[in-house]
Amino acid sequence: MSANTSDASAAGASSARRLLGASSPRYGEKAIRAFLAVCAGLSIAVTTAIVVSLVVPSISFFGEVPIRDFLFGTGWFPDFGADAQFGVLPIVVGTLTVVVISLLVAIPVGLLSAIYLAEYAPPRLRRIVKPALEVLEGIPTVAIGLFALLFLRPLAETLLPFLPWRTPFAVGIAGVAVGLMIVPLVASVSEDAMRAVPGTLREGAYALGSTKSRVSLRVVFPAAISGIVAACVLATSRAIGETMVVLIAAGATPQIIPPWEVTESIQTMTAYIGSTATGDIATGSTQYDAIFAVGSLLFVMTLIMNMIAIRLVRRFREAYE
Amino acid sequence: MATEEKHVSRSGRTRLAVAGARTATRSAFGETPRGDRLGGVLFPALLLLALAFALGGLASLLVWSLVEGFPRLDPELFTNNPSRLFPETAGYRTALIGTLYVISGVIMLIVPIGVGAAVYLEEYADKQRWYNRLIELNIQNLAGVPSIVFGILGLAFIARGPLNLGFVAATGSVTLALLVLPTVILAAREAIRAVPPSIREASLALGATRWQTIARQVLPASIPGILTGVILAVARAIGEAAPLLLVGAVTFVTFNPAPFNGGYSVLPVQIYTYAVRPQEEFKVLAAAGVIVMLVALLAMNSFAIWLRNRYERRW
Numbered sequence: 001m002s003a004n005t006s007d008a009s010a011a012g013a014s015s016a017r018r019l020l021g022a023s024s025p026r027y028g029e030k031a032i033r034a035f036l037a038v039c040a041g042l043s044i045a046v047t048t049a050i051v052v053s054l055v056v057p058s059i060s061f062f063g064e065v066p067i068r069d070f071l072f073g074t075g076w077f078p079d080f081g082a083d084a085q086f087g088v089l090p091i092v093v094g095t096l097t098v099v100v101i102s103l104l105v106a107i108p109v110g111l112l113s114a115i116y117l118a119e120y121a122p123p124r125l126r127r128i129v130k131p132a133l134e135v136l137e138g139i140p141t142v143a144i145g146l147f148a149l150l151f152l153r154p155l156a157e158t159l160l161p162f163l164p165w166r167t168p169f170a171v172g173i174a175g176v177a178v179g180l181m182i183v184p185l186v187a188s189v190s191e192d193a194m195r196a197v198p199g200t201l202r203e204g205a206y207a208l209g210s211t212k213s214r215v216s217l218r219v220v221f222p223a224a225i226s227g228i229v230a231a232c233v234l235a236t237s238r239a240i241g242e243t244m245v246v247l248i249a250a251g252a253t254p255q256i257i258p259p260w261e262v263t264e265s266i267q268t269m270t271a272y273i274g275s276t277a278t279g280d281i282a283t284g285s286t287q288y289d290a291i292f293a294v295g296s297l298l299f300v301m302t303l304i305m306n307m308i309a310i311r312l313v314r315r316f317r318e319a320y321e
Numbered sequence: 322m323a324t325e326e327k328h329v330s331r332s333g334r335t336r337l338a339v340a341g342a343r344t345a346t347r348s349a350f351g352e353t354p355r356g357d358r359l360g361g362v363l364f365p366a367l368l369l370l371a372l373a374f375a376l377g378g379l380a381s382l383l384v385w386s387l388v389e390g391f392p393r394l395d396p397e398l399f400t401n402n403p404s405r406l407f408p409e410t411a412g413y414r415t416a417l418i419g420t421l422y423v424i425s426g427v428i429m430l431i432v433p434i435g436v437g438a439a440v441y442l443e444e445y446a447d448k449q450r451w452y453n454r455l456i457e458l459n460i461q462n463l464a465g466v467p468s469i470v471f472g473i474l475g476l477a478f479i480a481r482g483p484l485n486l487g488f489v490a491a492t493g494s495v496t497l498a499l500l501v502l503p504t505v506i507l508a509a510r511e512a513i514r515a516v517p518p519s520i521r522e523a524s525l526a527l528g529a530t531r532w533q534t535i536a537r538q539v540l541p542a543s544i545p546g547i548l549t550g551v552i553l554a555v556a557r558a559i560g561e562a563a564p565l566l567l568v569g570a571v572t573f574v575t576f577n578p579a580p581f582n583g584g585y586s587v588l589p590v591q592i593y594t595y596a597v598r599p600q601e602e603f604k605v606l607a608a609a610g611v612i613v614m615l616v617a618l619l620a621m622n623s624f625a626i627w628l629r630n631r632y633e634r635r636w
Binding site: 026028029032033035036037038039040041042043044046047049050052053054056057108109110111112113115116117120129131132133134135136138139140141142143144145146147149150151180183184187199202203206207208209211212213214216217234237238240241242243244247248270273274277278283291292295298299302303305306307309310 | 334335338339341342343345346357360361364365367368369370371372374375376378379381382385386389433434435437438440441442445446455456458459460461462463465466467468469470471472473474476477478481482499502503506530531532553556557559560561562563566567571589590592593596597604607608611614615618619622623626630
């Protein structure tokens with residue numbers, strides 16, 4: 001009995017296939033599908049290539065320089081020939097100084113702008129300002145670096161003459177410029193997060209007699225916090241990886257300075273890579289491999305930040321649906 | 322449109338609710354505390370100040386470059402070759418040609434590959450499979466990799482190493498294409514996802530194959546979105562200098578570059594090499610280059626955003 005029915009259904013299915021199935025094997029369809037899959041898979045190949053091109057020279061670098069000296073050494077003098085020192089700390093500290101200063105500018109300005117755009121701005125103003133911020137996000141970093149060196153730096157010297165401006169370069173100026181650069185990113189991403197907070201939460205708060213500022217700060221802000229944190233993490237990652245601004249405006253002095261000496265010149269990891277690779281150094285030398293070791297460290301740092309940001313963004317997107 | 326209406330009715334409801342709640346609180350607790358009323362004025366003022374600071378800072382960049390570079394905005398800027406010695410007459414000609422070469426290479430690479438990857442991920446990929454999830458996560462991650470790391474990739478893999486193209490414009494094209502590819506893929510995916518399934522179902526029901534459905538229905542419907550993504554990606558590639566420092570774009574080129582041999586330079590890198598020279602005239606020249614670049618980029622970005630708003634279709 002059961003064998004009969006299964007036979008019948010199999011026969012029915014096969015006759016249906018004869019009627020509606022494709023009349024040719026459609027190799028073209030398969031070829032297109034394969035080509036598209038290759039396009040998508042290319043991203044994996046790119047990542048693999050990045051990792052390989054970072055790791056292989058790094059291994060030969062760490063054959064010459066012990067990894068402990070690299071990570072914890074405080075002298076970064078890769079060009080001193082026999083006396084070369086490869087302690088990465090000065091340029092890591094330089095990078096972090098720029099990041100901290102830029103975040104001190106970008107996070108308050110970006111978040112307050114986002115609150116205004118999401119909660120206070122009339123719709124018409126928002127329709128103008130949001131695209132304007134997106135356009136400003138596309139300003140090339142060379143332009144920002146030039147602006148920092150030739151405009152912000154002299155301006156700061158006029159406004160704050162009591163600070164010791166010894167060189168044309170200053171870590172503080174570079175940090176402020178990087179901060180200005182990432183404000184649109186912070187504002188745009190956290191505004192999206194705040195707008196994703198459902199209106200019923202706001203209405204509930206208003207019904208309890210809250211003022212508008214209280215609703216914004218105590219209801220919407222905490223509800224959107226994972227998106228806001230994601231925006232800040234993304235901004236940090238962007239600031240770590242920023243090259244041209246620091247290359248132009250922060251100088252090239254790999255030194256560890258206390259964070260309040262904002263008028264000193266420093267070097268960052270990206271600026272080191274950018275300035276060294278443009279000079280003529282022999283392929284395969286320790287100096288050459290040092291670029292890749294620093295690049296690996298940079299890659300790992302930004303990778304961790306991006307993973308955190310992606311996870312947080314996913315959480316705020318799914319939170320209220 | 323639907324969200325707009327919802328917004329209106331919601332704010333109407335909100336106003337009613339607030340008025341009711343205020344009356345209730347007032348009758349129970351008396352007048353609003355003075356701090357709250359003061360905060361209600363100061364807080365929005367602070368917010369506006371922040372927004373003004375953000376927009377003002379970036380607007381002053383535009384104004385500054387205009388004022389600073391204006392003296393050198395002459396035809397020679399476009400027609401003369403770069404020079405280390407004569408900043409008064411030096412121009413950007415070879416850098417502009419180099420940019421054209423590099424960017425046409427970028428466009429030729431990112432359009433087929435980016436759209437292809439997006440079509441695969443949206444139309445073919447089974448989201449449950451681990452490798453498809455890996456590709457998605459990987460693309461998101463690549464979008465956040467610092468550009469100078471792509472420069473390292475270009476140096477080790479494309480200029481030297483396996484591809485061995487040498488330090489030519491084509492190397493710059495490939496490097497920048499890989500850098501902006503995630504942007505194109507993400508934008509194209511959004512555009513393809515916005516085409517409703519009913520369009521596909523209708524096409525398939527009429528006997529079209531999967532690829533016919535995609536090529537004749539889905540892709541034409543998503544062209545504005547894809548184009549927006551491509552323009553934004555190209556705008557980013559034009560302004561990008563850091564990765565090109567590593568793949569040879571810093572050479573001083575005084576002859577017209579060719580795509581596959583000889584040195585090349587591009588506009589942002591040429592601006593950088595002028596900017597780090599000590600003479601004052603070179604700074605003016607650099608600022609003039611910034612104007613050229615900003616005008617091109619702002620036009621492209623605004624066009625992309627206009628395109629998105631104009632063709633954003635709700636099915």
